Amino acid sequence: MATLPDLKGSSFTLTVLHLASNDVAEAKSFLTEKVEKAPAFFANAPIVLNIEKVDGDIDFAALKQAVNDAGMIPVGITGSKNKRTQTLATDAGFAVMTASKTPTQAPAEMKAPKVVRTPVRSGQQVYAKDSDLIVLSHVSAGAEVIADGSIHIYGSLRGRAIAGASGQSESKILCHDLQAELVSISGHYWLSDQINSEYWKKKVMLSMADEQLQFEILAQ
Incomplete structure (x- = not known):
């Protein structure tokens, strides 16, 4: 018997761009810069546009084209009651x-941590998937480590670390030497140029609090 298509609810982590104005050129320039800095993370990534703070009409056709031109995929808008x-x-x-408004919960059963003993x-x-990730060596520039849970790196983090990949905001990133291209927890990310110099090349822990990434220097 043939299997019929089915519709089911699911959840995905999407990048959300919070627009401050209806200036399409400004939005395109911002997105292009982000994609150029972390192409593996942002290229062809689905994006939602939050227009809650935008006053005046928006040229949505031009905005959609601008997102496409920047190398991302426009999905939808949010924040509008008009x-x-x-x-x-x-x-x-x-x-x-x-x-x-409902927080995403961690999977009911997390698997044993995945351990990587060699450099990435x-x-x-x-x-x-559905577990923490433990890297006992370094993560090189241009490399990417992802976990649905937390990430522990017992060496230098020079590439990209994405924890809470399925939306688990309680996840953390710990590394012995922070030099990351990008760090992300539950869809919230910072690029290298956003990381304060006081945390650079330090042993740190990253966590989420009040929808913001928090950095904490750990004792050596």
Whole structure:
């Protein structure tokens, strides 16, 4: 018997761009810069546009093209309670989305941590599904380590570390030498140029508090 298609609810971590104005060129420039700094993380990434703080009309067709030109995939808008604005957005091909207020919970059963004993080289990606990730060596520039849980790196972090990949905001990133290209927990990320110099090349722990990434220097 043939298997029929089915519709089921699910959850995904999406990048959300919070627009401050209806200046499409400004948004495109910002996105292009981010993609150039971390192409492996942002290229072809789905993005939602939060327009809650935007005053005035938005050229949604131009905005959609700007997102495409920057190398990302426009999915929808959020933050609008104006029916006219929502109609203009849908006419341009955007979905109208409502942010959930329910926090994402960790999986009911987390697996044993995934342990990597060798360096993670440039171009490599390591993913620990439904578990923590422990790297006993270095993560090189251009490498990417991902975990649905927390990430522990007992060496230098020069590449990208993405914890809480399925939305677990309680996840953490710990490393002995922070020189990261990008760090992310539950979809919230900082690039290297956003990391305060006081944490650079230090033993640190990253966590989430009040929807913000928090850095803590650990004792050597």
